[in-house]
Amino acid sequence: MKKSQYESKLSEKNIEQYVPPNNVLAEKCVLGGMITDEIVLVTAIDTLNSNSFCLPEHRQIFLAAENLYSKMAPVDIVNLTEELLKMGCCMEQACGAVYLKELIDSVPTTANYEYYIKIVHDKWLMRELISTANQIINNCKESNREVYKILGSTYHELFKIEKLSVCDEFKKLKSMMNQIAGHIKKLIDNNKSVIGLDTGFRELNELTTGFHDGELIILASQPAVGKTALALNIAENVAINENKAVAIFSLELTALELSMRILSSYVRIDAQKLRRGGLTQQDLSLLLQASAALKESSIYIDSSATLTPLEVRARCRWLKAENPNLGLIIIDYLQLMHSSASETENSEQELSQILRSLKSIALNFNVPIIVLSQLNRESENDSRPKLSQLRESGAIEQDADLVLLLYRKYMTSHDPKDENTAELIVTKQRNGPIGNILLKFENKYARFEDSPEGFAEMYYRDDE
The missing domain is CATH 1.10.860.10 (DNAb Helicase; Chain A)
Known part of the structure; x- marks a missing residue:
């Protein structure tokens, strides 16, 4: 030619x-x-x-x-x-x-x-x-x-x-029907209530059917209530029991501090003993056994002091290349992140950009992302927190698929009978119902567990 x-x-x-x-x-x-x-x-x-x-x-x-x-x-x-x-x-x-x-x-x-x-x-x-x-x-x-x-x-x-x-394309309804048929068959074969990622908490699994790929999940509370501990408990279950890799981005705690928290919670040894000493021989034996189990898990910790969504994406891409079994991303916490954009008009606009970017990462990597968040000061009274009390709640309500609010009555009542109880309030779920979940909390181990049978009835009766 x-x-x-x-x-x-x-x-x-x-x-x-x-x-x-x-x-x-x-x-x-x-x-x-x-x-x-x-x-x-x-x-x-x-x-x-x-x-x-x-x-x-x-x-x-x-x-x-x-x-x-x-x-x-x-x-x-x-x-x-x-x-x-x-x-x-x-x-x-x-x-x-x-x-x-x-x-x-x-x-x-x-x-x-x-x-x-x-x-x-x-x-x-x-x-x-x-x-x-x-x-x-x-x-x-x-x-x-x-x-x-x-x-x-x-x-x-x-x-x-x-x-x-990335070139988005229309999907024919015909091809979607084939996918739905496969999904239904999987449900029948599975015969379990958990379709997504097992959280390790029975009632939370029942209400949400697990955490699903591509979901942006907000876990919020007042400071010192235990949202980091709950997120680490979920990470532990996903890494050890589900055999998935977990990426944890912490802008507040060092990798050593988080590792000690995970170890203390997993072994059920007082966290103060790990920091200050005073461990018994039995404690040391338990720690050695637990360390061996945790070494086999795939938990990756990034404790950078500053973080943008672009950096999260880049580091998760590297992690995904090293471990294709990436199943969960946790960010602690939202208000300490910065937008990748050079300038934003206000904090709400910046937060909205961050959330949209994180949602994009969840979809691109096909994993759920748990983002920890603070509540407004107005939620510090003794009433249960509400969705509207999230900082910059408008952006969060719009972009989040699932919003979980952690509440411990003991933080305001200081009543000994409330010390070991916590409520996880599912205040928004894009694809399911909302509701309250009662959890047992062991403060010295920073560990949440399912509440015993019949405990919820007694708790809410005393609350009336």
């Missing part, structure tokens, strides 16, 4: 200098298909933009077609030629009517348009990656720049490219 003068120019450039990844023939097929087939036109405009094309002439033709489409005008040779002139393009550079006709003739069949669009899209992403890599090199050469700022900008740029690589 005879090369056009523009492809010849590209070949000449290739001799003189490096040419970024491209496929001129695929670009021509896409543009030619856009002129001859409306389906190709709509798909290309939805998937690509002018920067997706390597040749400047092809970018101009795409822009002209996009302009015509937005005006609901026919995209043909006559209209394209006129639009290119209006855009101030030199017809030699923009190839003119002769080249537009050549584009149409270059399309063997529009039946393969999706493959041509994918080739153009992938080459574009490769050029973007090369550009970003060059920028990273230049940033590193600037000795006055802090390394963590370079890492932050790198995460941001790579995430932008990753978003470009």
Whole structure:
């Protein structure tokens, strides 16, 4: 096939200098298909933009077609030629009517348009990656720049490219019915109330059917009520009993402090003894046995002092590569995170951006994410907390799939009979009912357990 003068120019450039990844023939097929087939036109405009094309002439033709489409005008040779002139393009550079006709003739069949669009899209992403890599090199050469700022900008740029690589598609109801049939069969075969990830708590499993992939779960309470302890108890069950990897991001406690909490809770040894000493020989024996079991679990702790959603995504991607069995992500806690965006108007806007990003991570990695959160000061009275008492509750109500509020009456009553009880209030569940769950709490071990049978009736009777 005879090369056009523009492809010849590209070949000449290739001799003189490096040419970024491209496929001129695929670009021509896409543009030619856009002129001859409306389906190709709509798909290309939805998937690509002018920067997706390597040749400047092809970018101009795409822009002209996009302009015509937005005006609901026919995209043909006559209209394209006129639009290119209006855009101030030199017809030699923009190839003119002769080249537009050549584009149409270059399309063997529009039946393969999706493959041509994918080739153009992938080459574009490769050029973007090369550009970003060059920028990273230049940033590193600037000795006055802090390394963590370079890492932050790198995460941001790579995430932008990753978003470009995601092309959402419609799902036919027919294919969804097949998936639903498979899901129902799984329910019948399973014959259990827990369909998702087992939390380790019987009533919570019954109410939620477990934590599900892609869910954003908010666990909130006042300080010192035990939300970190509850999250660690769930992590322990998922890692040891479900044999899944768990990623814990803590912005408040060090990895050592969290590890000691997990060990104390798992062995049921007073946490103060671990910190201050005074362990008996029996305690040491139990600790050695527990350490062996915990060493076999896949719990990963990140105790960075600052954290953005982009950093969560990057570190979880690394973890997923090392351990594909990642089953749960925990973040402690929401109000200490920062948005990846450079500027936000207010704290509510920043929180909303963080939550949307975390929800995106849950969906992309196909795992539930538990995010710990604080409650407003108004919830410090002796009444049970409500959804409206979440800090920046509007954003949380909108983005969270499941909201759990932890309440311990003892924190305000100081009545000894309330010391070992806690309520987990399911105040929002996108795909299920809400309700209250009574738990047993052992303060010296920082451990939550299912309440004994009949305990709930007695607790709520005393509460009247």
